[in-house]
Amino acid sequence: MAIFVKGVIFEGVDTTAPDCWHIDAYMARGGYQALKKILDNKMPQEDVIAEVKNSGLRGRGGAGFPTGLKWSFMPRSFPGDKYVVCNTDEGEPGTFKDRDILLYNPHALIEGMIIAGYAMGCKAGYNYIHGEIFEAYELFEAALDEARKAGFLGQNILGTDFSFDLFAHHGYGAYICGEETALLESLEGKKGQPRFKPPFPASFGLYGKPTTINNTESFASVPFIIRDGGQKFLEAGKPNNGGTKLFSISGHVNRPGNYEIPLGTPFATLLEMAGGMKDGKKLKAVIPGGSSAPVLPGEVMMELTMDYDSIAKAGSMLGSGAVIVMNEDVCMVKALERLAYFYHEESCGQCTPCREGTGWLYKVIHRIANGEGREGDLELLESVGNNMAGRTICALADAAVFPVRSFTKHFRHEFEHLIEHKKSLVDHKWC
Numbered sequence: 001m002a003i004f005v006k007g008v009i010f011e012g013v014d015t016t017a018p019d020c021w022h023i024d025a026y027m028a029r030g031g032y033q034a035l036k037k038i039l040d041n042k043m044p045q046e047d048v049i050a051e052v053k054n055s056g057l058r059g060r061g062g063a064g065f066p067t068g069l070k071w072s073f074m075p076r077s078f079p080g081d082k083y084v085v086c087n088t089d090e091g092e093p094g095t096f097k098d099r100d101i102l103l104y105n106p107h108a109l110i111e112g113m114i115i116a117g118y119a120m121g122c123k124a125g126y127n128y129i130h131g132e133i134f135e136a137y138e139l140f141e142a143a144l145d146e147a148r149k150a151g152f153l154g155q156n157i158l159g160t161d162f163s164f165d166l167f168a169h170h171g172y173g174a175y176i177c178g179e180e181t182a183l184l185e186s187l188e189g190k191k192g193q194p195r196f197k198p199p200f201p202a203s204f205g206l207y208g209k210p211t212t213i214n215n216t217e218s219f220a221s222v223p224f225i226i227r228d229g230g231q232k233f234l235e236a237g238k239p240n241n242g243g244t245k246l247f248s249i250s251g252h253v254n255r256p257g258n259y260e261i262p263l264g265t266p267f268a269t270l271l272e273m274a275g276g277m278k279d280g281k282k283l284k285a286v287i288p289g290g291s292s293a294p295v296l297p298g299e300v301m302m303e304l305t306m307d308y309d310s311i312a313k314a315g316s317m318l319g320s321g322a323v324i325v326m327n328e329d330v331c332m333v334k335a336l337e338r339l340a341y342f343y344h345e346e347s348c349g350q351c352t353p354c355r356e357g358t359g360w361l362y363k364v365i366h367r368i369a370n371g372e373g374r375e376g377d378l379e380l381l382e383s384v385g386n387n388m389a390g391r392t393i394c395a396l397a398d399a400a401v402f403p404v405r406s407f408t409k410h411f412r413h414e415f416e417h418l419i420e421h422k423k424s425l426v427d428h429k430w431c
């Protein structure tokens with residue numbers, strides 16, 4: 001995917017140049033200066049964490065949890081091994097940004113993870129990479145080799161007493177392996193199923209040791225924060241929503257792709273950058289943060305800015321930054337049917353409400369979409385959803401319920417029409 005507008009991660013990266021990912025190109029852009037700054041100045045670990053806290057960086061994997069705060073949860077005086085783990089599982093429908101970081105600027109991630117290892121006293125880190133992106137995996141391995149040869153990884157980094165190594169791990173292509181504790185299980189060689197929390201990974205993570213897990217984009221933002229200062233990162237976005245962020249835009253726009261823009265940018269501006277609506281069609285709906293984020297009507301989105309607080313206030317989530325744009329030809333019942341099928345397929349099956357509920361949701365939506373809906377089906381969907389959300393080991397069940405609730409709330413008339421007339425309000429051009 002092309003990257004169209006650039007912020008703290010992709011600034012200066014010529015993604016059309018085949019060698020843009022190499023260490024020489026990265027260092028020519030100021031790469032590894034942040035690590036050198038820390039090591040040359042023997043920066044205390046707590047100062048590194050404080051800088052990340054000051055930056056207002058919020059986790060780019062979905063929940064938007066403050067990264068610096070998460071780092072501060074790692075037990076400082078733990079006597080044994082501790083780990084940092086990067087989540088490049090990227091299985092959320094609509095999201096395709098992390099693979100571009102690996103393909104075009106992998107050393108930003110490597111440097112960010114080394115800094116994280118330093119700040120939290122870890123000797124090893126792992127990057128768990130989605131099972132279907134082989135090219136990105138191989139390229140990341142090659143970048144790791146370059147970093148090792150340059151002395152940025154391994155024993156006594158740049159002649160100091162800090163040692164840290166980093167390894168890539170190929171995932172298995174299951175969406176659930178992106179959930180942090182399922183990822184840890186999978187990394188340990190077991191079936192990728194989420195663990196009960198607590199205990200949280202900060203106390204019981206990889207191999208039962210304290211572990212911090214962050215998204216690829218979160219780690220890749222760190223070198224800028226340390227090199228140029230947390231304040232500058234914060235100012236690149238808006239208060240409580242620091243920095244620039246990658247948005248993966250897909251759907252009915254003229255120029256789908258990744259856009260790295262300041263948090264707080266109006267959605268209308270982002271849509272314009274993406275070339276506007278394809279074929280001049282009307283904007284109907286937007287899923288602003290990946291398939292599990294509640295859908296919002298187009299007219300609501302046009303008034304919002306792209307940041308965590310603004311999207312949450314409107315009743316949705318910025319999530320992973322995957323913006324799915326739908327035009328007037330989309331039958332919202334059909335669209336929801338597709339999403340419901342995905343969650344049903346991807347449930348790991350451990351919890352009864354999720355295993356049975358996702359199947360139930362799909363079956364009811366499927367029959368409505370196919371002109372076999374019954375009176376009371378919308379109430380049934382609500383009741384099944386209420387018995388799933390918040391009652392399971394992990395958030396996949398919630399992720400399955402949010403689209404159902406929001407589609408049936410904002411586009412209820414389409415569901416009602418299909419149940420009553422056995423025919424979609426929209427001529428099914430989209431499907």
Ligand SMILES: Cc1cc2nc3c(=O)[nH]c(=O)nc-3n(C[C@H](O)[C@H](O)[C@H](O)COP(=O)(O)O)c2cc1C
Nearest residue numbers: 059060061087089090091178179180214215218395
């Ligand atoms: C079902 C499910 C799938 C997830 N998939 C991903 C993923 O592919 N990538 C990711 O970074 N986070 C994913 N997450 C969120 C992670 O559990 C975790 O919160 C995140 O990696 C933390 O990184 P961050 O704080 O930097 O955002 C998923 C969560 C759930 C419940």
Ligand code: SF4
Nearest residue numbers: 348350351354392394
């Ligand atoms: S909520 Fe679903 S995906 Fe998550 S652990 Fe339970 S069954 Fe598995």
